Amino acid sequence: MLEAVVFYILAGVLVAMGLMVITRTNPIASALSMVVAFVALAGLYATLSASLLAIIQILVYAGGIMVLMIFVIMLLNLHPEDLKPMRARAGAVSLAILAVLGFVLGPIFLKVFPSGQWKMATLFPDFGSIFTVGEKIFSDYLFPFEVLSLLLLAAVVGALVLSKRKL
Amino acid sequence: MTGAQKLYLPEVLKGLAVTMGHALKNLLNPKGMPVISFPEEKKDLPPTTRGRHRLMKREDETPRCTACMLCATACPAECIHILAAESADPDVEKVPQKFDIDMLRCVFCGFCVDACPLDAIRMDVPEIDLAGYTRESLVYGKEFLMNHDNKDIVANYNPPRPVVWTHGPHAKP
Amino acid sequence: MDSQTFTLINITAMTVVMWLTPLQFIPFFIWLERKGSAIIQDRLGPNRAEIFGIRLFGLIHNFADVVKLLMKENITPSSANAFYYLLAPFWAMTVSLLPLLVVPLAAPIDIAGHTVRFQAANFGVGILYVLSITSMGVFGVILAGWASNNKFSLLGGLRSSAQMISYELSMGLAVVGLLMVYQGVKVDGIVESQGSLLTFNGHTLPLPNWGIFLQPVGFFLFLVASFAETNRNPFDLAEGESELVAGYHIEYSSVKFALFFMAEYSNMVVSAFLVSTLFLGGYQVPFASTETLVQKPQVTLFILCFMGITWGLAVGYLLYIYAQQQKPLYSGMKRWEPFILSGAGLGLAVGSLAILAFSSAITFPPWAPAVLAALLQMICLLTKVVFFCWLFVWVRWTMPRFRYDQLMNLGWKLMLPVALLNLLVTGVVLLIQK
Amino acid sequence: MDLLYPVTPTHYLVLSAVLFGIGVAGVLSRRNVFIALMSLELMLNAVNLSFVTFSRINGDLTGHVFVLFVVAVAAAEACVGLAIVIALFRLKETVDLDLFKSLKG
Numbered sequence: 052m053l054e055a056v057v058f059y060i061l062a063g064v065l066v067a068m069g070l071m072v073i074t075r076t077n078p079i080a081s082a083l084s085m086v087v088a089f090v091a092l093a094g095l096y097a098t099l100s101a102s103l104l105a106i107i108q109i110l111v112y113a114g115g116i117m118v119l120m121i122f123v124i125m126l127l128n129l130h131p132e133d134l135k136p137m138r139a140r141a142g143a144v145s146l147a148i149l150a151v152l153g154f155v156l157g158p159i160f161l162k163v164f165p166s167g168q169w170k171m172a173t174l175f176p177d178f179g180s181i182f183t184v185g186e187k188i189f190s191d192y193l194f195p196f197e198v199l200s201l202l203l204l205a206a207v208v209g210a211l212v213l214s215k216r217k218l
Numbered sequence: 219m220t221g222a223q224k225l226y227l228p229e230v231l232k233g234l235a236v237t238m239g240h241a242l243k244n245l246l247n248p249k250g251m252p253v254i255s256f257p258e259e260k261k262d263l264p265p266t267t268r269g270r271h272r273l274m275k276r277e278d279e280t281p282r283c284t285a286c287m288l289c290a291t292a293c294p295a296e297c298i299h300i301l302a303a304e305s306a307d308p309d310v311e312k313v314p315q316k317f318d319i320d321m322l323r324c325v326f327c328g329f330c331v332d333a334c335p336l337d338a339i340r341m342d343v344p345e346i347d348l349a350g351y352t353r354e355s356l357v358y359g360k361e362f363l364m365n366h367d368n369k370d371i372v373a374n375y376n377p378p379r380p381v382v383w384t385h386g387p388h389a390k391p
Numbered sequence: 392m393d394s395q396t397f398t399l400i401n402i403t404a405m406t407v408v409m410w411l412t413p414l415q416f417i418p419f420f421i422w423l424e425r426k427g428s429a430i431i432q433d434r435l436g437p438n439r440a441e442i443f444g445i446r447l448f449g450l451i452h453n454f455a456d457v458v459k460l461l462m463k464e465n466i467t468p469s470s471a472n473a474f475y476y477l478l479a480p481f482w483a484m485t486v487s488l489l490p491l492l493v494v495p496l497a498a499p500i501d502i503a504g505h506t507v508r509f510q511a512a513n514f515g516v517g518i519l520y521v522l523s524i525t526s527m528g529v530f531g532v533i534l535a536g537w538a539s540n541n542k543f544s545l546l547g548g549l550r551s552s553a554q555m556i557s558y559e560l561s562m563g564l565a566v567v568g569l570l571m572v573y574q575g576v577k578v579d580g581i582v583e584s585q586g587s588l589l590t591f592n593g594h595t596l597p598l599p600n601w602g603i604f605l606q607p608v609g610f611f612l613f614l615v616a617s618f619a620e621t622n623r624n625p626f627d628l629a630e631g632e633s634e635l636v637a638g639y640h641i642e643y644s645s646v647k648f649a650l651f652f653m654a655e656y657s658n659m660v661v662s663a664f665l666v667s668t669l670f671l672g673g674y675q676v677p678f679a680s681t682e683t684l685v686q687k688p689q690v691t692l693f694i695l696c697f698m699g700i701t702w703g704l705a706v707g708y709l710l711y712i713y714a715q716q717q718k719p720l721y722s723g724m725k726r727w728e729p730f731i732l733s734g735a736g737l738g739l740a741v742g743s744l745a746i747l748a749f750s751s752a753i754t755f756p757p758w759a760p761a762v763l764a765a766l767l768q769m770i771c772l773l774t775k776v777v778f779f780c781w782l783f784v785w786v787r788w789t790m791p792r793f794r795y796d797q798l799m800n801l802g803w804k805l806m807l808p809v810a811l812l813n814l815l816v817t818g819v820v821l822l823i824q825k
Numbered sequence: 826m827d828l829l830y831p832v833t834p835t836h837y838l839v840l841s842a843v844l845f846g847i848g849v850a851g852v853l854s855r856r857n858v859f860i861a862l863m864s865l866e867l868m869l870n871a872v873n874l875s876f877v878t879f880s881r882i883n884g885d886l887t888g889h890v891f892v893l894f895v896v897a898v899a900a901a902e903a904c905v906g907l908a909i910v911i912a913l914f915r916l917k918e919t920v921d922l923d924l925f926k927s928l929k930g
Contacts, residue, residue, distance in 0.1 A: 058832045062840050069844055069867055073851030078859040078920075079537060083475070085863050086530060092870055099837070099881045104873075104892055106519045111896050114526025116866070116903045118556055121533055123907045124859055125549060127914050135856060135921070142854035149846040161835070171834065172884030179889060180515050181576055187886045188893070199897050206901030213908035216915075226801070227611070230790065237431045237789040244430040248713055251433050 057098060064091040076136045078129075082121045089113040101179040256347075263344040268328055270343040271319055273363040280307065281364060282338035285314040289330035289339055297323035298330060317360040321348050397505045405511040409491045412664075413657040418453040420656045420780050425449060427784040447732075448713075457649070465645040468540060475538035480643065480650035483531030487657040490521040493578045494664050497674045497768040498681040500761035509674075509765065510579055517576035521665060522563055525620060529555045531654065532622075532629065532639050539642035547638025550795065551622055551629030557802040558626075562616035564810035565609040568817045569669055572605045582673035586680040592824070599677045602670035608813040610670045612806055617662040619802070621655065623783060625790035626798060663779035664772075671775050674768035684764035688755045691763045692746065698770065699743030707736030837878040845871035858910050858920045862903065869899050 068088035075081045089112045096105040177183050188196050222228050244251055254261055263269070274282045285302035303315035330339050343366075350356045426449055429436025437449035445451070467473055495510035514520050529552045536548015570576055573584045581602075589598040589605070603610045619626040630638030640651045667673060676684065676694065684691045710733035746753075755763075793801070844867060851864025873892045880888025910920065917924055 052830075055830050055832045058836065062836075065840065066843055066847070069847040072863050072867060073847060073855060073860065075860075078857055078863075079475075081860050081863055083530070083534070085866070086527075088867070089870070090527075092874065095837070095840075095874065096877055099877050101877050101880070101889055101892075102515045103519075104877060104889055106516045106523045107893065107896055109523040110519070110526050111900060112866075112870075114523060114529065114559070115556070116900055118526075118529050118533070118552060119903060119907060120859065120863065121530075121537075122549065122552060123911060125533075125537055125545065127911065127920065129920060130918075138854050138856070142850060145850040145853040146846075149850060153842070153846065157839075171881055174881075174884050177515075178884070179886070181519070184886055184889050184893070187890050191887075192890050192894075195894065199894055203897060203901055206904050210904045210908035213905070214911045230786075233789045234785060237785060240433060241427065241430045241785075244433055245709065246712065248435070251435060253433070253435050255435070 054098065058095070061091045061094045061098070064088070065095065073142070074137050076134050078124050078134070079121060082117055082124065085120075086113045086117050089117065099179075100174060103179055103181045103184050263346070267344045267346075268326060268341045270321070270345045270348060271324075271330070271339055271341050271358070271363055272343050272366070273317065273360065274338050274340060275364060280305075280310075281313060281317070281360065282336050283314050283317060283334075284310060284336060284338075285312045285317075286335070288333040288335065292329040292333035294327060294329065295323045295325045297321070297325075314360060317363065319358050319363065321356045321358060322353060394505065401508055402511060405496075405509065406492065408496075409494070409511045410488050412491060413488055413660040414653070416660040416776075416780070417653050417656045418450070420660060421453055421456070422450050423780055424784050424787075425452070427781065428788045431785070431788045460645060460649040460652075463645040465647070466642075468642050470540045471642065472538040472540065475534050476642075477647070479531050479535035479538060480640075480647045480654070482534060483528065483654040484650045484657070486524060486528045486531060487654040487661060490524045490661050491664055493517060493520055494668050495579045495582055495674060496772060497765040498583070500685075500765050502758050502761060507765075509769070513577065513579060515577070517578050518566055518570070518581070518669070519576060521578075522559070522566065525562075526559055528620075528658070535643065535651070536639040539639075541642050543635045543637075544639045544641045547629045547635045547641070550635075551639060554619055554622070554626060554628065554798060554802070557799065558616040558619035558806070561612050561802065561806040561810045562620060564807070564814060565606070565612040565616065566669070568606050568609040568810075568813050569602050571814070571817050571821060572602070578668060578673075582668060582675065583681075585672040586675045588678075599672055599675065601672045601675075606670070606813070606817070608809060609817075610666075612810050612813070613670065614666060615806065617666060618783070618786065619798075621658040621662055621783075623655075623659060624787040625793050627792060628795055628798060659783050660776070660780065663776045663783070666779055667772060667775035673775075674772040676767060676771045681764060681768070684767060685760050688760035688763055689750060691760065691767050692750050692753075695763065695767055695770070696743040696747040696750070700740045700747070703736040703738070703740030703743065705736075707733040707740065709733075710736065834878050834882050838875060841871045841874040841878065844868075844874065856922045858913075858922050858925070861922060862906055862910075866899060866903070869895060 065088050068084045068091065071084035072081045072088065075084065089108055093105040093108040093113075096102075096108060175183075276282055283300075284305075285300050287300055287302075290296075290298040290300050297320040299316065299318040299320070300314050301316035302312045305311060305313045326341070328341055331341050348356065426436045428434075437452040438446060440446065440449070440451040440455040442451055442454070467476060492511040493514060495508075497509040499506050499508045499510075501507075512520075532551045532555070533548050536544045536546075536551075539545075569581065573581045575581060575584070585599065585601050587600045589596040589600045598604050618624075622629045629635075630640075635641070640648060643651055675681075679690065679694070710729045713729050848864045848866075848868035848871060851867065852861050855861055855864065873895055876888040876892045876895070878888075880886060880892075913925055914920060
């Protein structure tokens with residue numbers, strides 16, 4: 052019962068904050084809703100016993116990427132005419148399309164994969180902790196991991212080249 | 219900067235040693251601190267301090283001021299408010315009926331002292347803690363300005379020495 | 392009482408305690424800051440506020456401050472974004488109170504078949520939790536800076552958030568070095584491994600197995616980064632008075648300002664707790680492991696009494712010379728006040744001496760050794776924390792403020808490479824030792 | 826009530842789908858480049874939630890590893906994306922996506 056309550060609270064916050072992100076006029080308000088959404092998502096990860104990911108979610112997304120985003124929004128001196136509200140028609144149309152898709156695909160999905168289809172597996176101890184995930188990364192996924200570091204380096208250099216006025 | 223200074227840390231430690239030395243010295247010998255605990259202990263001010271105003275008196279205890287308004291005109295802060303009245307003395311034309319100085323506006327420039335032709339106003343009362351709980355309490359009236367002067371200062375009053383020009387158009391050969 | 396209920400009560404109680412701990416430290420810290428700055432600068436410091444003539448060497452000023460801040464006018468600027476403007480101080484305060492939950496106050500003890508833990512939450516992710524919470528602290532500053540609609544506060548907020556992000560990296564890497572050395576992320580595990588003696592190449596050295604000895608570079612990096620994270624001098628550019636008036640909290644008054652003020656000090660208390668827990672052995676008493684303390688209560692009692700004697704005498708002596716050497720400075724101060732306080736110190740010393748003298752005659756009840764050990768460990772941790780609080784004050788009144796480019800250069804060009812190098816060296820040494 | 830309780834992996838997957846849908850709607854309907862970027866992040870996070878859920882279903886950590894990679898890629902994306910936004914803002918003085926069409930033929 053407790054799990055269900057926690058899930059619905061977190062899911063509710065997540066969806067509400069997601070809607071806030073796309074409906075707010077002011078990007079700062081969007082970004083802050085996004086932060087709350089990420090914290091809720093971290094909570095959901097924790098209920099799925101992915102403790103490391105929950106922390107990474109807060110540390111990297113909420114504490115890193117979103118701060119960068121807010122930083123840039125504040126740095127660019129936005130004119131008031133830049134802050135256009137959501138285009139109501141486009142929003143309504145896209146949400147309607149998504150709702151139709153949901154209503155068409157949802158029952159099919161539930162038919163093919165009924166609610167009881169998937170069970171949570173019994174987990175080995177330390178599932179999702181820093182040690183087990185680290186072991187997985189540094190054994191099976193070592194090469195992608197190293198390539199990823201290259202990607203990040205490229206991103207850093209790219210960002211510097213793009214944003215610095217005079218190199 | 220040298221290499222050791224660029225590392226910051228050695229210099230930081232030196233600085234920390236200095237401040238800790240002061241802290242320990244003062245902790246173990248609080249009497250040695252060069253501190254004046256102000257409202258109770260007061261610093262001796264030099265005799266030429268430009269302090270609060272006072273109004274000078276004639277020998278018959280009437281104010282020297284003749285309400286000529288020169289000080290009020292000279293005042294850049296417009297803090298002097300004078301109301302003139304007929305004088306009882308036939309030799310004196312007028313006396314101030316009211317002479318208020320708003321100390322909250324005064325900027326202590328001393329122009330009023332320079333402007334006065336009768337040496338009736340001076341700024342030599344060595345009071346620097348002019349504070350009050352209400353605005354009204356800091357508007358000093360004639361009675362206050364005439365009677366609340368520092369007796370020691372008045373007794374030892376030394377007018378500032380005249381300026382002796384050593385060069386320029388006023389220079390004396 | 393079954394064990395589950397007991398654990399629940401234990402966790403709840405410890406959560407409350409750990410939330411209240413920084414709050415309890417704040418008045419003490421502010422007093423330390425004022426008096427410390429005063430004696431560093433050859434001043435006397437606050438000594439006027441009183442309650443019935445009792446002044447407690449300026450400690451009463453904190454109460455006066457609280458009253459002053461609560462009674463001030465609570466202003467919201469008309470052009471501010473009211474919701475976020477109000478949210479910011481609450482966010483700052485909340486986030487500053489959370490990280491202490493993972494810090495253990497003492498080793499767990501067994502009483503009457505139950506294990507009492509002195510740690511509110513033992514997350515599997517351990518110290519990473521602290522890093523993630525502190526990374527959320529930036530938002531309070533950013534929000535305050537942006538929502539006040541004031542260019543000075545915006546500049547202050549931007550500066551401070553850039554600074555916090557930059558130094559978070561060095562802080563995280565310093566912690567990673569520590570995790571490599573102690574082979575674990577859980578805070579209680581890290582503290583437990585700091586209880587033994589340092590071994591190097593099979594030799595046991597006469598040093599405790601503390602992070603500061605294993606990771607000296609990491610210690611300095613963490614310390615400097617925590618100064619920067621708490622926006623504390625020499626890194627307090629966020630509130631560079633000379634150019635930004637007060638930085639991000641320029642528009643805040645009354646209770647909202649009090650919240651920011653408290654959050655700043657609470658952050659420093661948390662930093663002090665973290666540094667002492669991670670690098671100075673936490674609750675561990677040097678050269679006396681938890682087992683020693685529990686098995687030999689005489690030793691525990693001896694250390695406690697020894698501390699009581701030395702501290703009692705030191706405090707008593709200091710207050711006595713204060714009472715002796717008063718000029719008419721503290722006029723209106725009750726002359727007996729320093730004497731009473733110094734008498735209390737002396738009493739502590741004498742009492743400790745008496746207990747020590749008769750300690751061989753004491754028979755300990757079965758619960759006593761564990762409780763005594765826990766008490767000693769808590770006092771030990773608090774001593775370290777108070778030392779770091781003093782360090783914060785000490786550094787603040789010693790160092791000039793950095794310039795902004797110097798700050799960024801230090802963070803990115805000096806501390807980050809050094810932290811990476813530290814990791815490399817640590818890894819190589821660990822590999823060789825294997 | 827059967828649908829809502831107990832919470833099964835399907836619930837997480839539905840939530841993930843809803844979140845993805847919100848992200849898509851955001852990208853489609855908002856022209857502010859920051860909000861578009863954030864909607865992209867929302868979509869990435871929706872996928873992450875699916876990964877974690879499937880990982881939980883199978884008791885296998887591959888999903889977690891993948892999420893970590895996605896987070897790293899998202900960080901890189903945000904970093905480069907924001908740099909591009911800054912460069913474009915210097916050029917056009919706006920953050921409206923519709924006005925960034927100079928590459929269009």
